[in-house]
Amino acid sequence: MSDLTLPRLQHIIGSGTVAAVGIWVTYVSYTQQPSEAFLFPRLIATVFVVLAAWTFFKACMGWTKVGNGISVAQMTNLAPGLVVAMVYIFWMAKGLGFYTATTIAFFVLLSLYDPAPHRALQSWLKRIIITACFIAVMYGLFALLLKVFTPREIMF
Amino acid sequence: MEFIFYFGDVFTPVSFALLLVGTIGGLILGATPGLSPTMAVALLIPFTFQLEAAQGLILLGAAYTSTVAGGAVSAILLKIPGAPANIATTLDGHTMAQKGQGAKALQLSFLSSAVGGIFGVLLLIFLTPVLAQWALAFGPSHLFWLAILGVTVIGSLDSRSVVKGLLSGCIGLWLATIGFDDIMGAQRFIFHPSLGGGINIIAALIGLFAIPQVITMFARGRRNDAAEVIKVEKHPIGGAIRELFRNNRAMGIGTVTGSIIGLIPGVGGQIAGLVAYDQSKKFSPQRDKFGTGHPEGLVAAESANNAMVGPSLVPLLTLSIPGSPTAAVLLGGLLIHGIFPGTDLFDNHPDVAWTFINSMLIGQILMCIFGLYVAGLAARIAMVPQSVMAAVVLGLAVFGSYSVQSSMGDVYVMASLGVMMYFLERFGFSAAPLVLGLILGPIAESNFIQGSMIANATDGMAPYFLGGGLNIFLIAVVIASILYSGYLELRSRRYTSKEEIMA
Numbered sequence: 204m205s206d207l208t209l210p211r212l213q214h215i216i217g218s219g220t221v222a223a224v225g226i227w228v229t230y231v232s233y234t235q236q237p238s239e240a241f242l243f244p245r246l247i248a249t250v251f252v253v254l255a256a257w258t259f260f261k262a263c264m265g266w267t268k269v270g271n272g273i274s275v276a277q278m279t280n281l282a283p284g285l286v287v288a289m290v291y292i293f294w295m296a297k298g299l300g301f302y303t304a305t306t307i308a309f310f311v312l313l314s315l316y317d318p319a320p321h322r323a324l325q326s327w328l329k330r331i332i333i334t335a336c337f338i339a340v341m342y343g344l345f346a347l348l349l350k351v352f353t354p355r356e357i358m359f
Numbered sequence: 360m361e362f363i364f365y366f367g368d369v370f371t372p373v374s375f376a377l378l379l380v381g382t383i384g385g386l387i388l389g390a391t392p393g394l395s396p397t398m399a400v401a402l403l404i405p406f407t408f409q410l411e412a413a414q415g416l417i418l419l420g421a422a423y424t425s426t427v428a429g430g431a432v433s434a435i436l437l438k439i440p441g442a443p444a445n446i447a448t449t450l451d452g453h454t455m456a457q458k459g460q461g462a463k464a465l466q467l468s469f470l471s472s473a474v475g476g477i478f479g480v481l482l483l484i485f486l487t488p489v490l491a492q493w494a495l496a497f498g499p500s501h502l503f504w505l506a507i508l509g510v511t512v513i514g515s516l517d518s519r520s521v522v523k524g525l526l527s528g529c530i531g532l533w534l535a536t537i538g539f540d541d542i543m544g545a546q547r548f549i550f551h552p553s554l555g556g557g558i559n560i561i562a563a564l565i566g567l568f569a570i571p572q573v574i575t576m577f578a579r580g581r582r583n584d585a586a587e588v589i590k591v592e593k594h595p596i597g598g599a600i601r602e603l604f605r606n607n608r609a610m611g612i613g614t615v616t617g618s619i620i621g622l623i624p625g626v627g628g629q630i631a632g633l634v635a636y637d638q639s640k641k642f643s644p645q646r647d648k649f650g651t652g653h654p655e656g657l658v659a660a661e662s663a664n665n666a667m668v669g670p671s672l673v674p675l676l677t678l679s680i681p682g683s684p685t686a687a688v689l690l691g692g693l694l695i696h697g698i699f700p701g702t703d704l705f706d707n708h709p710d711v712a713w714t715f716i717n718s719m720l721i722g723q724i725l726m727c728i729f730g731l732y733v734a735g736l737a738a739r740i741a742m743v744p745q746s747v748m749a750a751v752v753l754g755l756a757v758f759g760s761y762s763v764q765s766s767m768g769d770v771y772v773m774a775s776l777g778v779m780m781y782f783l784e785r786f787g788f789s790a791a792p793l794v795l796g797l798i799l800g801p802i803a804e805s806n807f808i809q810g811s812m813i814a815n816a817t818d819g820m821a822p823y824f825l826g827g828g829l830n831i832f833l834i835a836v837v838i839a840s841i842l843y844s845g846y847l848e849l850r851s852r853r854y855t856s857k858e859e860i861m862a
Contacts, residue, residue, distance in 0.1 A: 231547075313750050316745065317581065
């Protein structure tokens with residue numbers, strides 16, 4: 204075995220997770236009743252677990268050739284956006300209402316990733332205008348045109 | 360010639376307006392780097408809920424057609440392919456634009472896309488009814504193997520690693536079994552209340568195609584990726600038409616290659632464009648000029664990637680087997696209206712089937728006309744910063760997945776699958792076989808159960824599923840596709856080198 208580098212460790216964790224899911228699916232498929240309901244899942248689970256085990260074995264041996272993993276720089280870049288997106292989807296959307304939550308999340312994401320300088324007032328004005336336009340379009344499309352009744356807790 | 364009777368349905372005010380919206384919107388979406396045709400069509404599905412089935416499909420079909428063609432705009436003017444199908448277009452298209460022939464390149468691109476696209480749709484028109492009748496002879500065992508074939512072909516041919524491609528397909532097939540079993544009513548793998556009704560296909564499609572793209576944009580950070588748009592000078596359309604006729608060999612090669620490749624499940628437009636470009640170069644007396652802004656290369660690539668669109672729908676409309684991820688999304692669009700492709704579609708809903716196919720034919724012409732006018736606007740929209748694009752796509756994904764059944768559970772499923780897919784993609788797994796597994800899973804399972812019942816009442820499982828000419832043929836194709844891909848993987852070493860992984 205060669206050195207345990209970050210990409211290799213990531214491959215081991217990634218394929219290990221897939222293999223663990225495969226083992227769980229196989230266990231459930233072969234132990235749950237009625238067995239007729241699990242006939243097809245058993246067929247898939249068998250292939251699933253074999254392929255997953257092989258992939259995990261290759262990752263452990265350092266034979267994985269496909270997939271570059273995630274670099275530290277990429278992780279640093281994506282982490283704030285991912286956190287905002289997850290908070291937006293799993294808490295804010297229902298807690299604050301879709302439109303309020305989307306306005307906040309959109310503006311925060313735009314501010315986080317917009318390459319325009321944060322010190323310039325013009326950049327902030329541009330972000331506010333873009334956010335307002337986007338929310339207006341979404342409201343027009345989903346509330347007025349498609350008549351989708353979204354959770355509304357605060358404001359609108 | 361049944362299709363002729365339904366031409367009028369395309370020209371009703373609502374249908375034609377949707378065709379125009381889909382075409383123009385698709386051209387703009389296609390020109391936007393990062394918005395693939397599959398993702399664009401997936402994000403559009405929620406907008407079809409309140410439409411009639413034929414109207415919804417017109418919108419989705421027009422968007423599919425024109426996103427593929429629209430990708431040429433950013434390929435030519437920005438050197439950024441709007442979609443993977445337009446990679447070959449950049450080779451000569453962008454060089455032509457740099458030489459001050461941007462308008463001519465765009466005109467040639469849309470004209471050859473229209474020629475290729477019309478040929479592809481005609482193939483769809485004439486092949487589909489024949490194959491749909493042939494499909495009547497298929498029993499449960501054959502349909503089971505066909506569904507497995509759909510997953511394995513895409514899993515092996517569309518992925519850089521055959522094992523990981525097949526594993527992605529298995530994950531999709533397993534995800535399709537989540538929820539209550541249809542026959543016994545038993546709970547299967549329900550580890551969260553929002554999964555009680557199974558995984559909603561539309562929410563899953565949006566998550567699997569849109570969220571990884573959003574996270575990829577996040578991963579680039581606060582980078583200013585704004586590329587310079589090459590300004591285009593006016594060019595007479597007549598000159599472009601004459602140039603197209605002069606390059607009839609490239610157009611013929613592109614159209615035929617694209618159509619054949621489109622018929623093969625799992626082989627996408629990216630390959631069609633590159634193969635046509637390569638073949639056209641081989642047969643050209645001016646092969647040295649390829650890559651230096653030679654119109655022949657542009658014509659071959661663009662006619663091929665649009666010729667692929669029509670035939671890629673043949674397996675979907677005849678056998679219910681989507682041949683590509685975008686066809687899988689279109690299947691989702693059909694299923695939400697309670698329509699199943701195959702013989703049912705042509706026998707019970709001929710108006711839906713033919714209006715949709717006819718609209719794709721008209722859409723090719725509209726795409727050509729409007730493409731020339733909106734190219735400049737599309738190129739400007741392609742300059743929208745990644746930060747805005749990521750936030751817009753995220754918002755659309757949340758609203759779109761919620762609007763499927765007004766359920767927060769669907770939004771959670773969409774987000775969870777999307778995040779999972781991003782990380783899986785980083786480790787060499789692929790979204791296309793996973794989606795195919797998710798969509799074909801119920802088809803495979805229902806036919807497996809039906810086949811098991813028949814088998815138990817007759818000769819037993821092995822003779823029923825493994826015997827008979829058609830079963831053996833389908834199994835042979837499944838094995839051959841896996842072995843062939845494995846051979847290609849070993850021979851050409853399509854995977855990244857160890858050094859690249861460590862980098």
